Amino acid sequence: MRTISENHAYAHEVGARLRTIRTQQGHSLQQVEIRSDGRWKVAALGSYERGDRMISVDKLAAIADFYGVPVHTLLPGGQPEPLRPQAARVVLNLPAMVRVSAAAAGPLRRWVAEIQRARDDYAGRVLSIREGDLRTLATLYTLNRDQLLDLLQEWMVLDPMSSIASASDTARSL
Known part of the structure; x- marks a missing residue:
């Protein structure tokens, strides 16, 4: 007992x-x-x-x-699966999104516009993305979370305030 x-x-x-x-x-x-x-x-x-x-x-x-x-x-002792590192902070640079072709960034632009409408915030130059938002955006692009982060980096739309830990970053640091 x-x-x-x-x-x-x-x-x-x-x-x-x-x-x-x-x-x-x-x-x-x-x-x-x-x-x-x-x-x-x-x-x-x-x-x-x-x-x-x-x-x-x-x-x-x-x-x-x-x-x-x-x-x-x-549960303690339940042998949980290791939790992969999560993005500490993902921030989109909204003016930088203009440089990405509409064909490629269309879903992202529509999503950002909807978030701006919901928050009634049209003057912002950056937009923070939550972990759940990353999953939603990854689904829109038929990518996994890390592939989406790679794509956002490739498009150069991540603000310097972002601090990202992807699975590939973690593997390289080990």
């Missing part, structure tokens, strides 16, 4: 893994509450992430499903 301190340590480890997955996906606690239509409240998620509150197996499985990860990645 587990001791209270073992249960507390276990809750902290599960919480740390929950926070890691959420932040890697670029979500704040508030965004998770909104995107889950209130199913996951900020107070409860924060409590789970701090390890202040034990989470049931059912709730853990539901959160894993919401994040799109296998449950074992959230």
Whole structure:
């Protein structure tokens, strides 16, 4: 039988893994509450992430499903698959996009225009791209995330504020 301190340590480890997955996906606690239509409240998620509150197996499985990860990645000793490095920050230089042919950058330009409409921001010279946005754009171009980042670099539309870690960068640094 587990001791209270073992249960507390276990809750902290599960919480740390929950926070890691959420932040890697670029979500704040508030965004998770909104995107889950209130199913996951900020107070409860924060409590789970701090390890202040034990989470049931059912709730853990539901959160894993919401994040799109296998449950074992959230469990201590569950031998999670290594998580690949995520882009720390991807920022588009909007004026530089004009230099890319409309045929090539059409989907990107339409996506940027829609984001500008949604944010009511037409004066910006840069646009930050979230991890979920990268997946969406990669799907539009029928590429994977790293191929899309390579394409954006090739087009020279990434702002100097970008700090990108692709799988190929990681392999070269090892």
